[in-house]
Amino acid sequence: MQAYLKLDHIDKTFTRGSATTEVLKDINLTIEKGEYVSIIGHSGCGKSTLLNIVAGLTGTTNGCVLLENREVNSPGPDRAVVFQNHSLLPWLTVYENVRLGVDKVFAKTKSRAERDAWVMHNLSLVQMAHARDKRPSEISGGMKQRVGIARALAMEPKVLLLDEPFGALDALTRAHLQDSVMALHQKLGNTILMITHDVDEAVLLSDRIVMMTNGPSARIGEVLEVPLARPRKRLELATNPAYLKCRQRVLEFLYERHSFVEAA
Structure with a gap:
């Protein structure tokens, strides 16, 4: 069966003058219709670049994005973006x-x-x-x-793209909006790809969490399944063993990567 959204062997290199920087290396990811997938990683790992590639705002150096088995390489209403700035x-x-x-x-x-x-x-x-x-x-x-x-x-849109949509909001407003997005996803069954730097947000909202290695040449380091039934209620999840286990694994991954950078 064909994947609904497929990121197929994506590389992205930026060139300025004689300097080149490889931001993303061999990104492979499939997303099924109705899935909520979050991408998380340290600053500079190419999260937003990857989202912009899916949105058609940035081209790939190698590889392609396929939506319903059709290549997309320019902006279109089938992929709507919500940025951190409204x-x-x-x-x-x-x-x-x-x-x-x-x-x-x-x-x-x-x-x-x-x-x-x-x-x-x-x-x-x-x-x-x-x-x-x-x-x-x-x-x-x-x-x-x-x-x-x-x-x-x-x-x-066939895919809703969220680029840290709650990052500029205070904690209470962020929580209310997260609950609203969860309710909308439950009601509409839409396919969502979200960039976030918030571990709790990623675990609360997602079906899977894609964890990126540090840049340059960032890759997908690990994909974590979030085995939590929907609808989800944040207060009940606070002591849920599966929620806590997912949260711990994401934190471990991010801290391992951070320690690696400091040691380099």
């Missing part, structure tokens, strides 16, 4: 920020009334329908990120 257009309202993408993707397939209903449906999914007429400067950081998620979901 990237909302400040002169547009919450509704208009989401509507912009909806009009672009569905102009030929949905009527104006259908597009309006679809925007409001996705704002309701992230509990932001009440703020439809507010501008980004009038809402909190967590609310802006909710709008960014609604905008991505509204394009009906």
